[in-house]
Amino acid sequence: MESEQRKQAVALIQQALPSLEWTLQSAKVKRLSRDFHWFSPVLKRQLEDKQADAVVKPLNQEQLRQLVAACVEHKLPLILRGGATGNYGQLVPLEGGILVDMTGFNQVCELGDGTVRAQAGIRLADIEAQTRPSGWELRCMPSTYRLASLGGLYGGGFGGIGSINYGPLGAPGNVLGIKVMTMEAEPRVLTVPAPQALLLHHAYGSNGIVLEVELALAPAHRWIERLDVFDNFIDALDYANALARSPGLVKRQIALFAAPIPSYFSHLNGNYRASQHAVISVVAQESEGLGDGILATFNGEAAIRQTAEDAREANASLMEYCWNHTTLHALKIDNTLTYLQTAFDYSKYREQIISMAEYFGDEVISHIEFLRDNDGNITASGLQLVRYSSDDRLNEIMEIFRKNEVKINNPHVFQIEDGKQGVVRTEVVSVKNALDPNGLLNPGKLRGWEIRDQLEIDNDPLLLTER
The missing domain is CATH 3.30.43.10 (Uridine Diphospho-n-acetylenolpyruvylglucosamine Reductase, domain 2)
Structure with a gap:
């Protein structure tokens, strides 16, 4: 038109x-x-x-x-x-x-014992404000939780804080169901349980209008936020890895930042030297003593420690220096930077992180997040900072990672399949065909819709006729 x-x-x-x-x-x-x-x-x-x-x-x-x-x-x-x-x-x-x-759809609809159902426009921080008094918190949330909406996380997010325990949002058991409106002349409102509900996850709102999401929650803890520093990158990596792989240590977030990334955290400067590497961790109060022992093992020193109450009072949580908040802080200092999204092999991520850091030097600066994958394996993903020079060089860098068996979730493309999903998923296109038959929802973002005539479309992808 x-x-x-x-x-x-x-x-x-x-x-x-x-x-x-x-x-x-x-x-x-x-x-x-x-x-x-x-x-x-x-x-x-x-x-x-x-x-x-x-x-x-x-x-x-x-x-x-x-x-x-x-x-x-x-x-x-x-x-x-x-x-x-x-x-x-x-x-x-x-x-x-x-x-x-x-954002007008901003209510918690139902709070159960370990579950919450809320409208898509509610901010994630507002959900936690209502669940915490009853002893529950979100299993995973982005570093932008103060502003990010539940529907935005569902439609385009990954996981973030908490993923070290529960994996990404799309891991089995995290999402229990959704309510969705169809894009039709006479719109229908449908309740879709998991796992079918995940066919609308990370689809950029292109195959259905998500109205509500029901989530499983995690037991709430009293969290301690820490930033610890190291003179040696390998020490910092091994400390973060030891935290991640200690099953008895209760944690919510672990991130590694190679120098000079910590120097981009301008509000934190003065607590450490610009040449130092850093690890941000969020650990339960009862586990902090174990973390102190691990820190000494890897020659680290404490730079910042604050309780969650301290963070709220100062309006400055260390969680907001992790995930893609890191990129934002860096760009405020140097707007020539950009970033990657990489997924390391769970069986050899330590070796891959070291190899890529040594290969690229200062051109690609390591920012590593530790998490569990969909199968429960401890692994690592990168949101590395890149000193951008040209599109061709950016593509070369991504290809070098791929050749070293590191998956790239390309953040420099706007079509769903070219980024995280990687391939055209017939079942995702089938949902769009069922719920948005005229192709009016966010057109141009789902490449599979453009070739739907070549696909074997399922007329009942959500199994709704069986319910």
């Missing part, structure tokens, strides 16, 4: 639904059509001129249903927006249309 046709369609929908909260000013619409894709110089160029035609903030399911039906009637694209903390242009409209601000 051409731009003028889209504008006419938006005008007609606004006239039909005047009670909705509309944003039409082009400058504000463009700002709201952005996430943190600018971490990638490639995506920054490719997505610079892309934006929605309007932004709408529905406040309840009925308003959303009316908007969806109107978009289908006018064949207008619809894109979902949560906290806008993603890094891959998930919410950036490629073909215009209406951007739906989901």
Whole structure:
């Protein structure tokens, strides 16, 4: 649909639904059509001129249903927006249309014994604020948990803090089910249990409108946040690895930062030397003594220690220096940097980390996160900082990692299959065909939709006719 046709369609929908909260000013619409894709110089160029035609903030399911039906009637694209903390242009409209601000859907629907069901637009920190008094916390969450929404984590996130125990969000048992609205002339609301619900996970909101997510929770602990420093990179790596592989040590987060990354943490400077490597850990109070012994074994020294209460009082959690928050802190100091996303082999990640660090030197700087994979193996993923010189060199670097058997989840592409998923998944396309038959949800992001005629589409991918 051409731009003028889209504008006419938006005008007609606004006239039909005047009670909705509309944003039409082009400058504000463009700002709201952005996430943190600018971490990638490639995506920054490719997505610079892309934006929605309007932004709408529905406040309840009925308003959303009316908007969806109107978009289908006018064949207008619809894109979902949560906290806008993603890094891959998930919410950036490629073909215009209406951007739906989901943050009005911000309620905890049900809090059970070890479970929570909440609306997609709620911030993750707000979920924990309600679960902690009853002794429960989120199993995993991104470093952007203060701003990130539950639906955004589900639609485009991975895992993050807590993944050292429970793996990524998509690991079996973490997600229990979802409620989803279809993109049809007469929208339906469906309840989809796991594991079928995971067919909408990390699909950028391209194959269904997630309204609610039900999660399993973890027992809450009193956490101690630490930043420990080392003069030798191998010592820092082995300390982090020892924490990760100590089954009796209760932890929530372990991250390794090669120098000069700690020097980019400007708010923390003065606690250590710029030349030192660092490990950030979040360890339960009852386990901290064991961690002290491990620290001494690997020639480390304590630089920062704070309780979770200290962090809240200072409004400065060390967790917000981990995962892709690290990249943000670094870019504030040096905007020529970019980053990678790598997944090491669980059986030899230590050797791979050392080998790649030695090979690239200062061109690719190690930032390593420790976690469990879907099968429960302790492993490591990298969010390495890269001194960007050209697209060709960036691609060469990624290819060198692949040749050394390190998987690349390419963060410099905007189509789902070219990044984390890696391949066209027929079952994911089948869900879009079932829930969004006109292909109006976030068009252009799911490459498999463009070749759906070549795939064996399942007409009942969510097994809903059997329930």
